[in-house]
Amino acid sequence: MDVFEAIHTTRAMRRLDPDRPVDETDLRKILTAATKGPTGGNRQPVRWLVVRDPELKRRVGEVYRQVAHAALDASGDSDSPHARSSYHLADHLGEAPVLVIPCAEGDPARLPASVYPGVQNLMLAARALGLGTTLTTIHRVKEDAVKEVLGIPPQVNTFAIIPIGYPLGHWGEAPRKPLEEVVYWDRWPS
Ligand SMILES: Cc1cc2nc3c(=O)[nH]c(=O)nc-3n(C[C@H](O)[C@H](O)[C@H](O)COP(=O)(O)O)c2cc1C
Known part of the structure; x- marks a missing residue:
């Protein structure tokens, strides 16, 4: 797939087929793409924790369910x-x-810039293989509960939970603001 097609059609795919497994060869390709992202000083601080065990996924999913429901209920939007x-x-x-x-160990204020480029690579590589992903971070409200389930040490930060699977929905171009609205040339507009 052309890189621009992957970029234009990679979006939050929240409905995934639970019964169609992801091939390990594909998973390794996706993870390799993730490791190719840039990191400050090429220090490569990210450790990619891959969870496939059904019971562990269920327990992580339960934490996610609680925090995501609380956030969504509070937003007042239930029908869009x-x-x-x-x-x-x-x-x-x-x-x-x-x-x-x-995951990465260190200063949580500085690390994200070295984590999310790899995450975006992971999502684009998954898209190129027909696999859907969503970048989620809401678990961080109860990050300790997720860390406890997976035995992640206290000094290690978790930056996202990215579900991967074959989409039940359709691929489509993500709606984004037009360039005229978000790009300024040479100077900040007055
Ligand atoms: C920093 C960040 C945190 C996000 N956290 C969540 C999340 O916890 N749960 C979720 O369902 N989506 C989450 N998303 C996905 C966004 O809601 C999604 O990218 C956005 O609505 C655009 O969706 P689209 O690409 O399908 O147009 C997150 C995205 C970003 C960039």
Whole structure:
């Protein structure tokens, strides 16, 4: 797949087929793409925790369900397409074939810039192989509960939970603001 097609059609795919496994060869390709992202000083601090064990996924999914429901309920939006798909993921994250959790030890204020480029690579590589992903971070409200389930040491930060699987929905171009609205040339506009 052309890189621009992958970029244009990679978006939050929250409805994933729980019964269609992800091939390990594909998973390794995706993870390799993730490791190719840039990191400060090429220090490569990220450890990619891949969760496939059904019981562990279920327990992580339960933490996610609680925090995601609380956030969605508080938002007051229960009926938009975004809310419906978010509630779906809240209830089914633990059933995704694979959960990937990028982790890193160090200053949580400085690390994200070295974590998310790899995450985006991971999502683009998954898209190129026909696999859906969603970048989620809401678990961080109860990060310790997730860390306890997976035996992640206290000094290690978790930056996302990315469910991976074959999408039940359709691929489509993500709606984004037009360039005229978000790009300034040479100077900040007055
Ligand atoms: C920093 C960040 C945190 C996010 N956290 C969540 C999350 O916890 N749960 C979720 O369902 N989606 C989460 N998302 C996905 C966004 O809601 C999604 O990328 C956005 O709505 C655009 O969706 P689209 O690419 O399908 O157009 C997150 C995205 C980002 C960049």
